[in-house]
Amino acid sequence: MVTQPHFLFLASALFAVGAFGLFWRRHNVIVLLMCLELMLLAANLAFVTFAAYAGDLAGQVFVMFTLTVAAAEAAIALAILLLFFRGRGSIAVESLSSLRG
Amino acid sequence: MSTALAAIAPELTLAVMALVLLLLAAVRGQAAARPVLRGGAVALALVFAVLGATAGAPAQSVFGDMVVVDVFATALKMALVLALMAALALSAAPMRLDNIARPEYPIVTLLAGVGMMGMVSAQHFLALYVAMEMQALALYILVSSGASSARSAEAGVKYVLLGALASALMLFGMALLYGATGALDYVTIRTVLEGVDAPGLTVGAGLAFLLAGMAFKISATPFHMWTPDVYAGAPTRVTTLLALAPKIAAAGALARLLFGPLEPLAAQWVPILVVLSVASMSWAALAGVVQGDLKRLMAYSTIGNMGYMLLGFIAGGADGLAAALFYLLVYVLSVAGVFAVILAMRRDGRVVTEIVELSGLARSRPLLAAGMAALMLSLAGVPPLAGFFAKFVVFKVLIDQGMWLLAVYGLLTTVVAAYYYIKVVKVLYFDIPAEPLDRAPARARAAVLAVSVLGVVALLLAPGLGLDVARVAVAPLF
Amino acid sequence: MEVLAVFLPLAAFLAVGAGSQRGLPDAGAAFLACVAVLASAAISTWLFLDIAIGGNDGRIVSLAPFIEVGVLRVDWTLRVDALSVTMMAVVTAVSAAVHIYAIGYMRGDPGFARFMAYLSLFTFAMLALVTADNLVQLFFGWEGVGLASYLLIGFYNAKPSANAAAIKAFVMNRVGDLGLVLAMCWAFAAFGTLSFDGIFAAAQSVPGWALNGMALLLLIGAAGKSAQLGLHTWLPDAMEGPTPVSALIHAATMVTAGVFLLARMSPLLAHAPEALMIVTALGAATAFVAATIALVQTDIKRVIAYSTMSQLGYMVLAIGVGAYGAAVFHLVTHAFFKALLFLGAGAVIHAMGGKQDMRRMGALRGKLPWTYALMWVGVLALAGVPPLAGYFSKDAILEAAFAGAWPAFAVGIAAAVMTAFYGARVMILTFHGSARWAEGAHPHEAPPVMLGPLWFLAAGAVVAGILFYDVLVGTGPNECDTLKGHVGNFISTGCLWRAERFWDGTLAQAMPEGAHHVAFWVKALPTAAALLGLGLAVWLYQTAGARAARVAVAAPWLYRLFLHKWYFDEAWRAAFLRPALRLGAAFAGPGDRGTIDRFGPDGAAAASHRGALSLSAAQSGVLSHYALTMVVALAALLAWTLLGG
Secondary structure (H helix, E strand, O other): OOOHHHHHHHHHHHHHHHHHHHHOOOOEHHHHHHHHHHHHHHHHHHHHHHHHHHOOOHHHHHHHHHHHHHHHHHHHHHHHHHHHHHHHOOOEHHHOOOOOO | OHHHHHHOHHHHHHHHHHHHHHHHHHHHHHHHHHHHHHHHHHHHHHHHHHHHHHOOOOOEEEOOOOEEEOHHHHHHHHHHHHHHHHHHHHHHHHHHHOOOOOOHHHHHHHHHHHHHHHHHHEOEHHHHHHHHHHHHHHHHHHHOOOOOOHHHHHHHHHHHHHHHHHHHHHHHHHHHHHHHHOOOEHHHHHHHHHOOOOOOHHHHHHHHHHHHHHHHHOOOOOOOOHHHHHHHHOOHHHHHHHHHHHHHHHHHHHHHHHOOOOHHHHHHHHHHHHHHHHHHHHHHHHHHHHOOEHHHHHHHHHHHHHHHHHHHHHHOHHHHHHHHHHHHHHHHHHHHHHHHHHHOOEEOOEEOOEHHHHOOHHHHOHHHHHHHHHHHHHHHOOOOOHHHHHHHHHHHHHHHOOOHHHHHHHHHHHHHHHHHHHHHHHHHHHOOOOOOOOOOOOHHHHHHHHHHHHHHHHOOOOHHHHHHHHHHHHHHHO | OHHHHHHHHHHHHHHHHHHHHOOOOHHHHHHHHHHHHHHHHHHHHHHHHHHHHOOOOOEEEEEEEEEEEOOEEEEEEEEEOHHHHHHHHHHHHHHHHHHHHHHHHOOOOOOHHHHHHHHHHHHHHHHHHHOOOEHHHHHHHHHHHHHHHHHHHOOOOOOHHHHHHHHHHHHHHHHHHHHHHHHHHHHHHHHOOOEHHHHHHHHHHOOHHHHHHHHHHHHHHHHHHOOOOOOOOHHHHHHHOOHHHHHHHHHHOOHHHHHHHHHHOHHHHOOOHHHHHHHHHHHHHHHHHHHHHHHHOOEHHHHHHHHHHHHHHHHHHHHHOOOHHHHHHHHHHHHHHHHHHHHHHHHHHHHOOOOOEHHHOOOOOOOOHHHHHHHHHHHHHHHOOOOOHHHHHHHHHHHHHHHHOHHHHHHHHHHHHHHHHHHHHHHHHHHOOOOOOOOOOOOOOOOHHHHHHHHHHHHHHHHHHHHHHHHHHOEOOOOOOOOOOHHHHHHHHOOOOEHHHHHOOOOOOOOOHHHHHOOHHHHHHHHHHHHHHHHHHHHHHHHOOHHHHHHHHHOHHHHHHHHOHHHHHHHHHHHHHHHHHHHHHHHHHHHHHHHHHHHOHHHHHHHHHHHHHHHHHHOOOOHHHHHHHHHHHHHHHHHHHHHHO
8 A cells, every 4th residue: 555655755765866866976967957857856746745645736736836837947957058068068067167266 | 806916016017018028029129129128127117116106005915815915025025126127227338338239138137026026925835936936047047148158158057957956945845844734825834833832854854945945045055055156157237136136035035934934933943044144154254255256256245144134034033034134135235336336347348357457446436446445344344334234233133132152253254254345445445556447438337336335325324214114124024 | 493503504515515526606605605504593593592592491303313222322313402502603603704704715716615615514513513412413523523624624735734734633633532432431331321411310320430530531522622731732733724714613613612512511520520620720721821822923823823722721711610601601702702813814814915924914004904903803802801702701710710719710810911912912013013014915905705704703702791791601699580681681771690590401500609709809800911911012012122022032941932832742742653653663563463463363364264265165166066065954954953953
């Protein structure tokens, strides 16, 4: 029997995986984006779980908004990344370090 | 419904105007740049008028208690609109000089403004999230809008990725709090949390996630790392905007959260804020010392000042929050002037931002140098300028609460931080003059600088007045 | 009304100051400044009639909260009571005369508008000072006066001596200010308030030694502004400013601030008898020493400057013996005749093309008949010849001195002889005798715009004493029921007035009780002294020029002592300036750089610099590092809330 704690554990695990991915094997920025996406979806899963078990629709509606916003966010992030690639010719995480100090 | 629409008339006005201007830009292309800029200014003036007209109206909650319009919201929105106006006004000259005819710039600024105004009115996690993302997405675009500059794009990538991380953290925190309380609106959450004797794991974790996200928005250490890079990489006109408006919105949203639904958890969040504040004050004071770039220096200044502002939150109560708000407004007022000066820094048509470029400015541009010096001294907290009163008020509410150790620590970091502000004054007045800066007529810049400097100096006459206004503004939260 | 009276000069300063940058014509500047100060004078006079003479209650007009910090609460207020309206009336009246006079005197000067603006600022600062309701606001006006005087003394800023004099005035005043600031701190610590009413109400709850200490600190403050012996050396140098400024500084604003401070604080001073003895001694010494110096100076403005210092000594002496009313009375009469003398001297200097040396004058009587006549009025009033203004006020002070401290009385009489002597000497050297003009001098009478103020001030110098003697220091049995109409009645019916009623509690007392019962010879002696001094001057200078020189030769050391102003400047330099420089060099070298810097600021700076570099390295620019920082920080927060919190 799959119960609420199982779902929450899954959500937390996904979130942690995403967070680790941000700095674990960093190759290029697209991977980072995917990790972030994973974290957002983990949060969504938590929302849906809580909403479903509480019998409350508000949490599920929230997820609709989150998905939309995440899509916009991804679009903008990719656009900016494209801009960056055009200037620097690379999307490796290491190339993003001319600004520091 | 019509009352609900009337309540959010300022946001609606701004959004509709932004869309109208977008249409204009779509039809006329690059040629629309100046009319759109003017239109943006008119829209903001209009919104300011609407806000002024409704300032005295009683508080009301609309859209199923998702949005609240009270004196706090109205006051912060007025401050926001003024900050946006300053940012727009200051953007005109650099865009003209750099030959950038981009009607998108004012439009996106207005849309960011809609999001910021939503943030200070949000009374529901969904409203807060949507408003916050709206301003954040707009700001990501603005940051990376530097003309074919890889630095600007790099700043954009860093900002958007770390920003997305912050909003993921917030979202997870919201989910946890939703799970623990079964509600998304502030009022219910507060009622539920008040009924709980010891908050459980879910609540505690939710609080930590939520605060981490908010700390990112106000650039509190250790969630501040994006700030110097983004400030330095973004076009200066955008840095100006970043330093002014989003801080007001984030502080407003934070105040609504901490003194609203999270009020029952004060025992948990006060220590967190203490850590954030102490870390911000120390980090900014130290790291600022070795900065050579003025924009980067201002980024550390922001971080440090947010630390001082948090002291007001820590002291708590109406007095503490009023002190924090007063501090924030004085900070925004000073920083507007500083950026007016930074935007004036061009040599041979090229933008320069290094502090050494200001060497001996007092000789070639005495007024500009005097204004900058006054603002730097105010930021350093030298009496009797406004910055001194702001710090004084914040430390005083802390001491009233018996937290004198924290106040003393804040004072110590002020002394360290004063070093780099006063260094700028020294460069302005005592260093061997560099080549004079380009002279470009910019009435808007002169006006912003004049308002800022006069405000910082004139507060001496009635330091109590600003604080009284802040007290009135925060009253609805208590 | 009060608000207008105080702020009109400020408005004029702002308008003229702003206008002078954008080509406001001189006539416009003159018009604006004069109209503002005249209106202010009219209102002040009306207030004086209403509150002081009419006996209506004084009031405190609250403008805005100023400082509200813990228990320290200070408001912007205007205190309008008998003392402040008296001061306001004097200040604005003299200031108006000076403003109008300056139109003629400064005509054609490239800095004309700037000058008018500074004059208005000066007036505003003084009004802010006298209408203060607490020590903080008083200090605000006090510093404003200091600033304005700095600007005006250094007005001819191309002249190095003017700049030096301006800086000297500023620094000397700063020493006095330190006393005032310390007094304020002490008062706040002792009383928990800085408002006058609060201090006076609690004055007796504080031990005597503390009151004496505060009084002495106040005295230091007053000594700086009012040029008492020791802190006086700036005053003669302040002659570097244009003459209308000298008139304003010496007559109505600036130097009277110290006396006003002491009078205002008299309810507190009254409980500090030991300190008052020192006040008396200082005042008497100042009156005497300044008079001796004035005997031998040859610069016409310097003589009058030392005369001011001497008269200020009388006022402080009066404070010391508890004759607060007499001090303010002398302040009022002195304002008129001293402004008259200065503006007259200005007319002479104007006529001589800027020359101030009396040895290059003489026989100007025929060329400047009106100035000549009016200046005699001023000199006789200064000397204390009845029935002119100075006679009444100096008499009142000396009577009180006799009752309080007879040595002070003796010194005062000696100074009175000298006062009459140097006054007459100025007149004789300038207007009588033979013409000793420099080549190419064409003296001419001053224009009407300069003579008008002289007439007005001369009228004041004649009648101010008769009109106000009874009102300000009167000791009669209170035969008049109301003051209204008293001034007329006094002359016609001789109705007597008890001055306590006029002051309405703003001064501790108008006159000490003993001053009512002095012998006739005490009353007559000052007049005799004045006549003696005048006679001596005429005998030495008028009849045969050589006599004065012979006196100087007979007592050469005395002559040199007076001529070199008792060597105060030299003493200051030797006692403070040189050791201070040497001490400073010693500290700066091995002391500061070697010890303090190394372990203090420099050490701390080096440490923070190292810290800063490591933090700067943490800001690596690598996105993943930033993300890692955030996640680790979040983990720490989580651990805190879940485990610890």
